[in-house]
Amino acid sequence: MKSTRPLFRRSPKQWRMTRTRQVAAVGNVKLHEDDIVSTTGFRTKHLRLSLHDFAIIVPVLDKNRFVFIWNYRHPIQGWELELPAGLMDDGEGPETCARRELREETGYSARNWTNIGWLHTTPGISAQRAHVFLATGLRKGKARLEPYERMNTRIITVKKAYQLLHEGKLVHSSTVSALSLAEKALLRTPSVEKDSRGWHHRRHI
Amino acid sequence: MKSTRPLFRRSPKQWRMTRTRQVAAVGNVKLHEDDIVSTTGFRTKHLRLSLHDFAIIVPVLDKNRFVFIWNYRHPIQGWELELPAGLMDDGEGPETCARRELREETGYSARNWTNIGWLHTTPGISAQRAHVFLATGLRKGKARLEPYERMNTRIITVKKAYQLLHEGKLVHSSTVSALSLAEKALLRTPSVEKDSRGWHHRRHI
Known part of the structure; x- marks a missing residue:
């Protein structure tokens, strides 16, 4: 069987941290200035942003459809089409977070969960990871948005979603990565649907 | 002709900023705490991180091969396989940045440049965009790394790269998005290569 380990290696280490200074701390976000020294003796400073990891969900509805959200984000001052996602609470595992966020943001719960990978969002400044989940066997419920969340559910066919992706119309990097x-x-x-003879149909993109 | 505008809309605005406070500023990175009020009168605070945009390049070499880099990053304390990329300097345009970064990081220069889209890297906290370029007609030169950069060029076939992507082995979100x-x-x-009869071959993934 082929290795499914991601192409990420901890060694050989290139930098050793000699000192770190917390420049700012607001809620769960912390900014650090690290003094680092390379294996060749070169010394420099490096910024490091501490952000919580998050889970992002590819929720597959019946009839080859996805559940997306049309999401307003203050930092970009606009709306974009995204997959449901959310930051992990302290001590929360990625799958627990994925189940909670899907329910809160879209109202859907899912019978089947598969972790299909993880991604570094901005490794130049942060070790934050996005944990990607495929969710099938969806059941509709009621969304419970946070008071600061402004989003609407959008049902989009699998075919249309990949078309939007390949046309460069999806601008949320984690959404594009998760779909890929x-x-x-x-x-x-x-x-998860069976036909009248009890056969499973395979999804085709 | 179909619209090629990305799915990103500025209106209707959901939040108005009533005050902003700079919490930290280190080099080009600034952290702001914004006081915002919603259209319904709900008031809250929102963090906003100011980061430079960057360019990321999909460099297509002859024989259906890509130029990647095996890159050490201090914040993740490890190596990952990435496409060449770099932050835009003050006043620098995305394509100028892309040309400069490809040359500096890999030594290659390219005859043909196509902007194939842009992405928000972490819209929950920052308006940073990644500008994605396809570069063809490559010519080898000498890389000029910054003293803090630790990376090596890796030539990988187009087929192998998409195989790694679909197997979840590429962990750099912007690289996955750019390839998509x-x-x-x-x-x-x-x-860019012609056969003996002068015909262009199309690349097949």
């Missing part, structure tokens, strides 16, 4: 990771998994995932 | 945006463009891009 899901592409192969979707081809392998039997539909 | 490039997928359709690559099918449209005639190879």
